[in-house]
Amino acid sequence: MRSPCCDKQETNKGAWSKEEDQKLIDYIRAHGEVSWRSVPKAAGLLRCGKSCRLRWINYLHPDVKRGNFEEDEEDLIIKLHALLGNRWSLIAGRLPGRTDNEVKNxxxxxxxxxxxxxxxxxxxxxxxxxxxxxxxxxxxNNNTATGSTTDGVANSNVNEQRVELRWAPLDSFNAEENNPNDDNVGLPDDLNLDLTIAVPSCTQLVEKSQGSNNDFTEAKTMAKTLLENTGKPTLLLFR
DNA sequence: AAACAATGCAACCGCACGTTT
DNA sequence: GAAACGTGCGGTTGCATTGTT
Known part of the structure; x- marks a missing residue:
C-alpha cells in the first residue's frame, strides 16, 4: 500500500500566510522545482508537498497572470472546452499565465x-x-448551416493548408441524427488549432486527404468500431 | 445597517498514471 | 512483475467578499 504523502497531523491546512509564501518562494528560487515531497521539510514549512506544489503553481509562480479573463481568453476557453472537454490543464496550456485551477473555476x-x-x-x-x-x-464554400450534434468542428491554417478538425465525442456515433451529410455545428472558423494535442483517451488519429462525405462516413464507421472495442473516442482529422 | 444570497477563488482530496526500486 | 513512490489532474469544498433586499 502507498503511504500518505505527509503526516497530516503535523501539517497546516487552509490559507497560506505571507511567511509561508515567502519561505516557499525563497526555497524554490534557491533550489528550483525539485522533489515536492522534500520541499516542506527543507523549506521549513508545516505543509504537505502537494499543498506546496499547488500553492506554487496556482499562485506564487512568477508567470501566473492575475486578474480578470479577457474576452479573447474567454472565447478561447469556450472553443477549447468544446473540443477537449474538462481537460483543464490542456486548456490552460493554451492560455499563457493561466492555471488549470483558474480556468476550471x-x-x-x-x-x-x-x-x-x-x-x-x-x-x-x-x-x-x-x-x-x-x-x-x-x-x-461558405455555406452556413446549423445542427444539433455534439461533434466539434474547427478549421485552421496549418502549414498553409486548410485543415478541418472534427472531434467526435463518445455519444455522437449512436444517434440517427448523425447523418454524414449533416453539417455538424461545433466550433467557429477562427479557432487557431495550431497545437499539439496529446489526447491519451483517443485511440488514434484518422487522416484523410479529402474530407468528402464518403470519407467521413468511412471514418465514422471506423471510429464507431474503435469506440465499441476500446471505449475510447477517436480523433478524426481531415485535410 | 443587518441579514441573506450569490459569487469568486484558494485549497483539499482522491485517483490515475508514469517512474523507480 | 509487483510494490512503492512522486506527480499531476479533475472534482469538490469551504471561506471571504460582494451584491441585494
Missing part, C-alpha cells in the same frame, strides 16, 4: 455559464439548444 462561474446559455449552448455538454450558436461556413 472560471468555467464553473455563473458568469460564463450564463454567457453560454445566452448563446444557446449547454455548458455541460456543449449541445446547441437553439440555432443561434456557432454558425460556421462549410469548408471553403
Amino acid at each position: 472560471y468555467w464553473n462561474s455563473p458568469h460564463l455559464r450564463k454567457k453560454l446559455k445566452s448563446m444557446g449552448v449547454d455548458p455541460d455538454n456543449h449541445r446547441v439548444t437553439h440555432n443561434t450558436a456557432f454558425r460556421r461556413s462549410q469548408s471553403s
Whole structure:
C-alpha cells in the first residue's frame, strides 16, 4: 500500500500566510522545482508537498497572470472546452499565465455559464439548444448551416493548408441524427488549432486527404468500431 | 445597517498514471 | 512483475467578499 504523502497531523491546512509564501518562494528560487515531497521539510514549512506544489503553481509562480479573463481568453476557453472537454490543464496550456485551477473555476462561474446559455449552448455538454450558436461556413464554400450534434468542428491554417478538425465525442456515433451529410455545428472558423494535442483517451488519429462525405462516413464507421472495442473516442482529422 | 444570497477563488482530496526500486 | 513512490489532474469544498433586499 502507498503511504500518505505527509503526516497530516503535523501539517497546516487552509490559507497560506505571507511567511509561508515567502519561505516557499525563497526555497524554490534557491533550489528550483525539485522533489515536492522534500520541499516542506527543507523549506521549513508545516505543509504537505502537494499543498506546496499547488500553492506554487496556482499562485506564487512568477508567470501566473492575475486578474480578470479577457474576452479573447474567454472565447478561447469556450472553443477549447468544446473540443477537449474538462481537460483543464490542456486548456490552460493554451492560455499563457493561466492555471488549470483558474480556468476550471472560471468555467464553473455563473458568469460564463450564463454567457453560454445566452448563446444557446449547454455548458455541460456543449449541445446547441437553439440555432443561434456557432454558425460556421462549410469548408471553403461558405455555406452556413446549423445542427444539433455534439461533434466539434474547427478549421485552421496549418502549414498553409486548410485543415478541418472534427472531434467526435463518445455519444455522437449512436444517434440517427448523425447523418454524414449533416453539417455538424461545433466550433467557429477562427479557432487557431495550431497545437499539439496529446489526447491519451483517443485511440488514434484518422487522416484523410479529402474530407468528402464518403470519407467521413468511412471514418465514422471506423471510429464507431474503435469506440465499441476500446471505449475510447477517436480523433478524426481531415485535410 | 443587518441579514441573506450569490459569487469568486484558494485549497483539499482522491485517483490515475508514469517512474523507480 | 509487483510494490512503492512522486506527480499531476479533475472534482469538490469551504471561506471571504460582494451584491441585494
